[in-house]
Amino acid sequence: MLEIRKEEGHPSRWAITRAWTGDLEGCEADEIMVHVSKCKECTEILKILEMQKQEFVNSPVMTRTRMRLKNESKSGVRYFAMKILRIKLLVPAISLAAAAIALALFFPKIGRQDIESPYATRSKGAKGLELHYALLTSSGPVERKSGDLLDPGSRIQFMFKADAPGFLYMASLDSRGKVTALYPGTTKNKPVSPGRMSPLPNSIILDDASFERVFALLCPDPLPRNRLEHVLALEFAEKGSVRRIEHVSMGHCEQVYVDLPRRLP
Amino acid sequence: MELQEVGDLYDKYAHIIYARCLGLLGDRVDAEEALQEVFLRALKSRKGFRRDSSPMTWLTRIATNHCLNVLRSRKRKSYDRHVSLEKLEDGEAKTLDSHLLGLPFGSCMENAATVRKVLSLFPRKTQEIAVYYFVDGMSQAEVALMAGVSLPTLRKRLNDFIETARSHVESYSPNGVQGELE
Structure with a gap:
């Protein structure tokens, strides 16, 4: 359809512009350009368009805008590069999160299995408290028994189960007499829920001590802060060796311990 | 539409778009900003251009929407800075309109x-x-x-x-x- 202003007998300025810029093609454009070449008024429009273009091309506006577009298109490339980078970072992040979730789901399962497992570690003297631990490896947690040889630098996770409500305290004493508090840490100690296997909030990394014994106590009443660590230090000073400490003088608390000997290089 | 094609559109239609932005906004600085904005939008939305209209029509639509938004924004801010034809000398106004507004x-x-x-x-x-x-x-x-x-x-x-x-x-x-x- 030839865009002609019938009321005037001329193509519209829009149609002339489109034909001139090449936006309109074929017969329509040809017809318009034929009309323009014969019409003085329409030739004027064309001349103005040409002058307008010339003026714009020579103006700094043309260059400035082109530069900005160039920069924006480059930033577009940067954007996509960042997007790819984000994806590259996202995949390991998701994998780690999935592993953590799997771990969290897996531990209670191990705990439940351990209760019936012949390899479960029931420490000496414990009646109402069980203490277990697992070695955390790249392929997942591996259940270990008290006395199993471990490599320095290994990461282990403790789990416990109490038959009655009470307050849990845990600390380790190594062959050098070093005492480390494991639970309750810096937070306020709350009574543990009986009847289910629960992991400690944090895993631990074994240092290069040749031997370490981890004590867990379940007490009916809360104890003063650092009491267990203090008593362990006194016991070590008195007996001279961690292997000789099988019982901690702590009133009516249920007690268990786990030995963590190191594999010597 | 590829990135290069937007560059080609710029070479082909930038002066037309600039003229119509100037005609609508009545200010060279605003018109230049509008021109940049129109082609930036074209750059960003080039994948969505379905070619059911010509490129010039597409760009004109973008320019119209943008300029009307600018005018509305001016009104909201009670911002009347248009370089009206009345403020220009007679000859200057004619040159502006004839050469740039087309x-x-x-x-x-x-x-x-x-x-x-x-x-x-x-x-x-x-x-x-x-x-x-x-x-x-x-x-x-x-x-x-x-x-x-x-x-x-x-x-x-x-x-x-x-x-x-x-x-x-x-x-x-x-x-x-x-x-x-x-």
């Missing part, structure tokens, strides 16, 4: 300034129609196609526009336009 007829020069003044009085669709008709110099059929309205609707809206413009602008001379509508 308005070849004497009546069109007044039309562009008048359209700018009264645009804000109308709903968005009527604004678009008025811009296509008075500033871009489209025929009624072209405007109807561009704005997606029927011809009777288009004529009614244009008549409303002219009547309101006549009552608001004393210096407005509708002869040229009215003649085309009748």
Whole structure:
């Protein structure tokens, strides 16, 4: 359809512009350009368009805008590069999160299995408290028994189960007499829920001590802060060796311990 | 549409888009900003361009929307900084309009300034129609196609526009336009 202003007998300025810029093609454009070449008024429009273009091309506006577009298109490339980078970072992040979730789901399962497992570690003297631990490896947690040889630098996770409500305290004493508090840490100690296997909030990394014994106590009443660590230090000073400490003088608390000997290089 | 194609469109149509932005906004700085904005939008939305209209039509739509937004924003801020034709010397105004606005007829020069003044009085669709008709110099059929309205609707809206413009602008001379509508 030839865009002609019938009321005037001329193509519209829009149609002339489109034909001139090449936006309109074929017969329509040809017809318009034929009309323009014969019409003085329409030739004027064309001349103005040409002058307008010339003026714009020579103006700094043309260059400035082109530069900005160039920069924006480059930033577009940067954007996509960042997007790819984000994806590259996202995949390991998701994998780690999935592993953590799997771990969290897996531990209670191990705990439940351990209760019936012949390899479960029931420490000496414990009646109402069980203490277990697992070695955390790249392929997942591996259940270990008290006395199993471990490599320095290994990461282990403790789990416990109490038959009655009470307050849990845990600390380790190594062959050098070093005492480390494991639970309750810096937070306020709350009574543990009986009847289910629960992991400690944090895993631990074994240092290069040749031997370490981890004590867990379940007490009916809360104890003063650092009491267990203090008593362990006194016991070590008195007996001279961690292997000789099988019982901690702590009133009516249920007690268990786990030995963590190191594999010597 | 690829990145390079947007560059080609810029080479081909930038002067047209700049002229119409200047015609609508009446200010060189605003027109330059609008030109940049139009092509940046084209750059960003080039994947969505489905080629059901010509590239020039597509760019013109983007430019129209952007310029109308700028005008609305000016009004909201009570920001009246338009370099009106009245403020320019007579010769300067004619040069500006003739060379940059691409308005070849004497009546069109007044039309562009008048359209700018009264645009804000109308709903968005009527604004678009008025811009296509008075500033871009489209025929009624072209405007109807561009704005997606029927011809009777288009004529009614244009008549409303002219009547309101006549009552608001004393210096407005509708002869040229009215003649085309009748």
